Amino acid sequence: MGPSGSGKSTLLNILGGLDRPTAGVVSINGTDINALTEDGLARFRRETIGFVFQQSHLIPYLDATENVMLAQYFHSIPDRREAEEALGRVGLGRRLRHRPAQLSGGEQQRVCIARALINNPSLLLADEPTGNLDRANTKNILELLKDLHGQERFTVVVVTHDPYVSPWGRRIISMEDGRIIRDEPVRS
């Protein structure tokens, strides 16, 4: 958590292997991802990490199911039934054939979560996942993430500047000017 320009997204990109740090070590499940080759890093991202961004980045001419299947395709092979089940788990069982433009912002973000989780990642990185949503939809998405986290046992790292979002986690790391200024557990 931190204000705009504090380095949250940069940190997330480094954690996800999208950017390489100029110094330091990034170790995920014992793997030093800086030591991986480009191919190795791509494979690591494909098999270990799921991403959710503020913008949905869904393919506009593919429907919800096909957008999820696209992530399966780049991971291994597409499986329509599994993609539909994943969309069912995020509450979109009746929106399978809808294209992004036919979905609300909250629904689009649910598709993104289904897409991010379809390959069973051990780490989900979410960069302002509720940044474009109203309060009601923000609450729905956070509840969904919390439920899925409980069911499927993966680590979630959410970047946000919204004080409403941060208490949903278990640990808050606050940043300012590229530095961590606070790291504390959330008091329930």
Next chain:
Amino acid sequence: MSRFVLEALFIGAKEGVKLSLCVLLVLAYLRNGGLAYLKRPLAAGLAVVFLASFIVMTVDVTVGTRDTIVKMIGYVFGLFYFFSVGALFHATGTDLLGPFSGIAEKKAVLIPATLALTILYFVPDMAGSSLYVTDLSGMAGGALLVRAAAGAGFALSLAGAYLLSRFVRVDLSRLFGLPQLLLALALIKLLAGGVHGFAELSLIPAVQAGLRKLIHDVVHQTFVFLMVPDHALLSTTTWNFIAVLFGETAGLWLSLVLLSLPLILFIVKHFGEQVAVPDGISVPARRRSFVKSIQDQRVLKSLPVLVFLLCIMSVWFSQRGEGTSGIAVPTAVPVVDEGGAVVIPLQATQRDLRDGALHKFSLSLDGEAVRLLIMRKPDGTLATCLDACEICPPDGYGQAREHVVCLYCMTPIPFDTVGKPGGCNPIPLPALVTDKDVRIQVTDIERAWALMKSGQSKGGGER
């Protein structure tokens, strides 16, 4: 002389490249498959191969042995091809071995099998090339230099392959299982020298000669080879009636089906079959990863099969030649024995031996009409031969647009190989070519005619 030396150098180099490629592939397979103990039988087999080649080069080989060696090239190709197809199907889970499953994992089987296959694979080609080099040496007046050139070419190829293998490390293990290895070996044999022998067996027919050729080469010759007595069912007359029903090119297309269908069936089966995921993998993404990895392996291991299919079709189309309608057969001009030689003027009325067309002449030898053949080759030299080869009955040759064609088995012979010995080539005759004429010794003609007749006598049957 220099032409023979150069040719011998290339033949030696070609055999060296082929041997190196095969041995490197086999060694890589043995290394990756934990079968290093098979290196010894492989080496022993190669030693036998070298010994056989040496013997063939130094001993006067009979016509029958020559013929067997040529035929072996094709048969060994067929053996490896059908072995590999069987192994491919076995690899997809089809149980072809039944109670003998697992036999290929026993040392007591693998060691003698490796030795036998090494000998079987290399001996026909190496011995065939040795014979050819010996013939070249004979044409060059028995020059040792020709044989030395072949040896040098062979040694250079081996040295090049050794250096390449030291500096370039290529892991082909993802492409090659045992079936793919066998297929690759068959392909190397086909491309590096087996095509001609292969065509002679009619597995790739030389021309569209229809069902008659199929009967003769596939059915009749196979039965003769297996020493099975002739049978009315196999007679040409019987099958000619069948040919009327099935059309003239049935044999040609049947051979293509015979060669390509097993591979196509393999590819269909290989890709059509569902991947069985082990029960222990329950996470959907992991299951998909597993299926993808198996599919990737299937694609990689199908690549050699696809390459083979492509090559077999290319060879088939390039070898099928053309029908008899486009073949010109000149009338033989009678010539006589003039004091122990036949003298043919380079230029006569309406004839010029250097015009690139096929010219035929006929000489009476003990009451038999023996035909001679003369034509200018692309390099400008004149080829002088008997109008017959060592294998077929002496029906002679015709001239097509890009090659001459054996009128009996319809095998196409490129213009530049006319005048070279062996196989389906017309039997070459030494000749003295002057500014005015071509002189061929009658004794040479008699010797070549006797060679042709002894070749015919060993086969027996329909001639």
